[in-house]
Amino acid sequence: MYEIVNSTEMLKKDKADNYLNRIILGDAIDVMRRLPSESVxxxxxxxxxxxxxxxxxxLKDGRGGKWQNASLLQGYKDHNDAMPYDEYCKWQRKCLRQMLRLLxxxxxxxxxxxxxxxxGLLQDRHEIVKGFPVRQILIWRRKGGINFNAGYFLPTYEVVYLIAKPKFKLAKGANAYGDVWEIKQEMNNPHPAPFPTELTDRIISSTDSKIILDPFSGSGTTAVSAIxxxxxxxxxxxxxEYCELTRKRLNGEPWN
Ligand SMILES: C[S@@+](CC[C@H](N)C(=O)[O-])C[C@H]1O[C@@H](n2cnc3c(N)ncnc32)[C@H](O)[C@@H]1O
Known part of the structure; x- marks a missing residue:
C-alpha cells in the first residue's frame, strides 16, 4: 500500500529511507531541507x-488568452502560478539548490x-538554471493539441534540462536516443499539467538510478514509472487533493 505522509510529521533532520515509496504532503523546499545530502x-x-x-x-491570471479553455487557467489547487517573475526565478533556484544537494x-x-x-524576447529560463551544471537540453515534442488562438501557431514543444553531477552516466544503450523526444501529451488524467508516462518511462529507464525524487509530483506519474x-x-x-489522487492511482483504485 502506498501512503501519504504529512510533512508536519517529519523531523527537522530526517532520513530519506523513512520516506521511500511515500507521497509527502508538504512544501517542496521545506521537505527537501529535512532530507540528508546525497540521498537520492x-x-x-x-x-x-x-x-x-x-x-x-x-495564460493570464483570469484574463483568458490562447489558453482560455485550458484547465490551468484555474492554477493548481494550492498554488496560483502567477508570481512576480523575479520572485518565481528565485524560488525555482532555491528548489534547484536543494535538489542538487540531495543528489x-x-x-x-x-x-x-x-x-x-x-x-518580444525569448524567456528561455536561463535566469533559473544559470550556474547549475546543465549538461544537455532535450526537446519534448508533443504530438498536437487544440489551439484556441488564431494569432499563434499551435505550441508543441517543451524542454527538459538535464542537470547532472560530473559522474552521472546514462544506462547502457540510452545514448542511442536523440535529443528530440516525440511523446504524446497525457489525455486521461484529471491533473491540469501531468507528465505522460511515456516521458517518465524514457527518463527513468535511461538511468541506473535506485531512488528517485519528484518534489512537484502532481498526479504521481514519476512514481508510476519508478514502480x-x-x-x-x-x-x-x-x-x-493531488496527493490523494496519486495515492489512489498508485494503489490501483479508481482515480481518473
Ligand atoms: C506541473 S505540476 C506537476 C505534474 C506532475 N509531473 C504529474 O505528472 O502529474 C506542478 C505541481 O507542483 C505542485 N506545487 C506547487 N507549489 C508547490 C510547492 N511549494 N511545494 C510542492 N508542490 C508544489 C502543484 O500542486 C502541482 O501539482
Missing part, C-alpha cells in the same frame, strides 16, 4: 511554470520547463 540518485520533476504571469496573449555524486536532475516569448522499473521513489506535492 535521480530527480525527475516539472515545477509550476508560472504561466499565469504572462506579458502576452498567454548523490553520480546523480542527475531532469527538470522539465517551457520556453516562451515575453515582451514499473522497480526503483524506489519519494514524492512531494503541497496539494492534499
Amino acid at each position: 540518485d535521480l530527480i525527475v520533476t516539472s515545477p509550476p511554470y508560472n504561466l499565469k504571469n504572462s506579458s502576452g496573449n498567454g 548523490k555524486e553520480d546523480g542527475a536532475i531532469f527538470y522539465n520547463h517551457k520556453w516562451r516569448v515575453q515582451k 514499473k522499473y522497480q526503483r524506489d521513489f519519494i514524492l512531494i506535492d503541497n496539494s492534499a
Whole structure:
C-alpha cells in the first residue's frame, strides 16, 4: 500500500529511507531541507511554470488568452502560478539548490520547463538554471493539441534540462536516443499539467538510478514509472487533493 505522509510529521533532520515509496504532503523546499545530502540518485520533476504571469496573449491570471479553455487557467489547487517573475526565478533556484544537494555524486536532475516569448524576447529560463551544471537540453515534442488562438501557431514543444553531477552516466544503450523526444501529451488524467508516462518511462529507464525524487509530483506519474522499473521513489506535492489522487492511482483504485 502506498501512503501519504504529512510533512508536519517529519523531523527537522530526517532520513530519506523513512520516506521511500511515500507521497509527502508538504512544501517542496521545506521537505527537501529535512532530507540528508546525497540521498537520492535521480530527480525527475516539472515545477509550476508560472504561466499565469504572462506579458502576452498567454495564460493570464483570469484574463483568458490562447489558453482560455485550458484547465490551468484555474492554477493548481494550492498554488496560483502567477508570481512576480523575479520572485518565481528565485524560488525555482532555491528548489534547484536543494535538489542538487540531495543528489548523490553520480546523480542527475531532469527538470522539465517551457520556453516562451515575453515582451518580444525569448524567456528561455536561463535566469533559473544559470550556474547549475546543465549538461544537455532535450526537446519534448508533443504530438498536437487544440489551439484556441488564431494569432499563434499551435505550441508543441517543451524542454527538459538535464542537470547532472560530473559522474552521472546514462544506462547502457540510452545514448542511442536523440535529443528530440516525440511523446504524446497525457489525455486521461484529471491533473491540469501531468507528465505522460511515456516521458517518465524514457527518463527513468535511461538511468541506473535506485531512488528517485519528484518534489512537484502532481498526479504521481514519476512514481508510476519508478514502480514499473522497480526503483524506489519519494514524492512531494503541497496539494492534499493531488496527493490523494496519486495515492489512489498508485494503489490501483479508481482515480481518473
Ligand atoms: C506541473 S505540476 C506537476 C505534474 C506532475 N509531473 C504529474 O505528472 O502529474 C506542478 C505541481 O507542483 C505542485 N506545487 C506547487 N507549489 C508547490 C510547492 N511549494 N511545494 C510542492 N508542490 C508544489 C502543484 O500542486 C502541482 O501539482
